[in-house]
Amino acid sequence: MNIRFIFTFAWYYGVKIFSRGPSYVIASLTTPLSLLFIVYVLTQGKLVEFAVVGGMISLIGSIGLQSAGDATFMKLQLRVQEMYVASAVTPIDYMLALTMSFLTFSIPGIVVYTVLGTIFGLYNTVTALSMVFLIVMLTLSTSAIAFIISGLVKHVRNVWGIVGILSIIMTVIPPTFYPYTDLQNFSTSLIYILFISPVTPAAISAQIIFGLEPWNMAILTYSLLTLVAETVIYFAIAKYLIRWREN
Amino acid sequence: MIEIKNIMKKYGNGPIAVNDVTETMSKRVTTLIGRNGAGKTTLLRMLSTQLMPTSGTAVINGHDIIKEPHKVRNSIVSIPQEASPIGILTPYEQVRMYLIGRRFSLSDASLAARQALETVGLESSMHSPSDTLSGGMKRKMFVAIALASNAEIVFLDEPTTGLDPLSRLEVWSAIKKLDGNILLTTHYMEEAENLSDEVFLQDAGKIIESGTVKKLLKRFSGKIRVESQSPLDGSTMLGGMHILYDIVENAEKHVKNGANVKKITLDDLFIMRGVDLEY
Ligand SMILES: Nc1ncnc2c1ncn2[C@@H]1O[C@H](COP(=O)(O)OP(=O)(O)OP(=O)(O)O)[C@@H](O)[C@H]1O
Ligand SMILES: [Mg+2]
Numbered sequence: 001m002n003i004r005f006i007f008t009f010a011w012y013y014g015v016k017i018f019s020r021g022p023s024y025v026i027a028s029l030t031t032p033l034s035l036l037f038i039v040y041v042l043t044q045g046k047l048v049e050f051a052v053v054g055g056m057i058s059l060i061g062s063i064g065l066q067s068a069g070d071a072t073f074m075k076l077q078l079r080v081q082e083m084y085v086a087s088a089v090t091p092i093d094y095m096l097a098l099t100m101s102f103l104t105f106s107i108p109g110i111v112v113y114t115v116l117g118t119i120f121g122l123y124n125t126v127t128a129l130s131m132v133f134l135i136v137m138l139t140l141s142t143s144a145i146a147f148i149i150s151g152l153v154k155h156v157r158n159v160w161g162i163v164g165i166l167s168i169i170m171t172v173i174p175p176t177f178y179p180y181t182d183l184q185n186f187s188t189s190l191i192y193i194l195f196i197s198p199v200t201p202a203a204i205s206a207q208i209i210f211g212l213e214p215w216n217m218a219i220l221t222y223s224l225l226t227l228v229a230e231t232v233i234y235f236a237i238a239k240y241l242i243r244w245r246e247n
Numbered sequence: 248m249i250e251i252k253n254i255m256k257k258y259g260n261g262p263i264a265v266n267d268v269t270e271t272m273s274k275r276v277t278t279l280i281g282r283n284g285a286g287k288t289t290l291l292r293m294l295s296t297q298l299m300p301t302s303g304t305a306v307i308n309g310h311d312i313i314k315e316p317h318k319v320r321n322s323i324v325s326i327p328q329e330a331s332p333i334g335i336l337t338p339y340e341q342v343r344m345y346l347i348g349r350r351f352s353l354s355d356a357s358l359a360a361r362q363a364l365e366t367v368g369l370e371s372s373m374h375s376p377s378d379t380l381s382g383g384m385k386r387k388m389f390v391a392i393a394l395a396s397n398a399e400i401v402f403l404d405e406p407t408t409g410l411d412p413l414s415r416l417e418v419w420s421a422i423k424k425l426d427g428n429i430l431l432t433t434h435y436m437e438e439a440e441n442l443s444d445e446v447f448l449q450d451a452g453k454i455i456e457s458g459t460v461k462k463l464l465k466r467f468s469g470k471i472r473v474e475s476q477s478p479l480d481g482s483t484m485l486g487g488m489h490i491l492y493d494i495v496e497n498a499e500k501h502v503k504n505g506a507n508v509k510k511i512t513l514d515d516l517f518i519m520r521g522v523d524l525e526y
Contacts, residue, residue: 004347008347008353009347016335017336020335077331078330078333079329079330082297082330083345085295085296086320086402088320245296245297246292247298
């Protein structure tokens with residue numbers, strides 16, 4: 001693994017780009033923040049803690065998925081990926097480099113939600129460390145999904161639509177802004193379907209770890225294991241589908 | 248050294264873009280010429296491990312492109328025909344980032360990036376966002392990537408398209424200074440003549456001729472090309488002109504009659520194919 005490349009890439013493609021054009025990052029904050037506002041108004045503040053924790057999860061997930069747009073653009077339009085194919089850079093190096101850049105795009109959002117979480121008194125050592133773990137896993141797994149999309153899409157234009165749809169299905173519908181037990185009461189089979197999105201196990205774990213929902217070791221273990229397994233599986237599929245050498 | 252063995256590419260249900268090519272390219276600068284759609288890019292992309300051949304293979308400095316892509320990749324650099332810079336980043340940042348991907352140390356990458364960008368004449372714009380560069384300047388950034396890489400084999404797909412005459416000369420001299428073997432494509436025959444140790448002419452996926460420029464033009468020795476608005480005795484209509492290959496001795500006569508007389512260049516390899524020519 002070429003760590004130096006991964007960090008240089010993230011420095012230029014993440015930090016530098018953010019400092020030169022922050023609108024993209026600020027735009028990605030708008031959906032979770034407006035949902036937070038709606039949840040606050042509709043539940044008269046009752047579920048606001050869910051939205052503060054879930055907003056972070058949703059934001060990380062949607063930035064990860066949106067990176068499909070970048071990955072596809074770099075591949076089909078700029079032909080940057082092709083140049084890296086014919087070099088010592090491996091698909092894993094390239095994917096991690098882009099993923100690290102996307103993680104830097106998430107930093108402003110992470111700051112906003114950390115401040116909100118602190119105001120609501122949600123953070124202690126355990127919840128903070130858990131959140132870091134969830135953010136890392138979610139970034140890896142949703143970027144992997146993004147690379148899968150970029151590997152399958154044939155025209156840059158199609159990617160924006162796909163990302164828009166997936167972003168809603170995978171980050172807003174899962175129990176990010178409401179208690180997962182409500183979903184359980186509503187439909188158990190829907191939960192299983194929503195588990196396709198790594199956001200679902202991440203959100204459920206967070207709700208349990210942050211004490212928003214009653215402690216349930218079985219569901220927590222199941223969620224965490226699923227999140228780790230999905231990250232590995234999505235990365236493996238992405239490594240294959242990114243089409244390092246085109247057919 | 249590139250040894251191509253029966254390489255073939257058919258895109259899905261599309262055309263056969265490269266058709267059973269077997270060639271050895273061992274000279275320092277090899278140029279691939281051919282009309283639009285002849286399959287030059289397809290061949291280059293297969294050789295630089297970006298595109299899987301439908302059948303056949305190639306061996307690059309002893310390594311098979313299909314079985315040992317990693318070893319091949321360590322020794323090559325490939326600049327795609329249609330590459331564009333990441334607009335928000337500067338040329339310096341992009342060249343440097345690429346070199347670090349090639350496992351240059353941070354300081355070597357900085358030095359090599361700066362030197363290469365100076366060589367291609369981007370000293371004053373290497374720190375401006377690439378969006379603000381002209382088309383030719385963007386192209387030069389990619390040439391700088393090839394220069395700085397210091398690879399054993401350099402693939403350049405139309406490196407000088409869109410460059411002004413002076414910039415083209417600068418890029419030529421930079422290419423001449425490269426250490427590795429170079430395989431480039433071009434539509435500028437002057438470039439092929441100036442740079443190549445060997446030229447390959449590709450047509451409809453096949454390599455139909457190869458050799459030094461001198462060898463390829465041998466058949467035209469003692470001839471000139473005559474272009475006229477009106478038909479000449481034995482001329483053929485091509486591209487809106489009447490074209491005739493004639494012996495040098497008749498040049499003056501044609502000029503008197505108002506025709507244009509041209510010295511033979513690699514262009515004629517293409518032109519003569521549209522002209523029913525006995526030689
Ligand atoms: N990705 C692709 N999918 C399908 N067909 C393709 C693809 N790329 C190229 N082709 C076809 O393969 C043939 C060769 O194209 P190629 O790009 O290799 O030509 P070229 O010699 O590089 O042309 P030019 O001088 O215009 O760059 C053409 O008929 C083209 O339409
Ligand atoms: Mg081409």
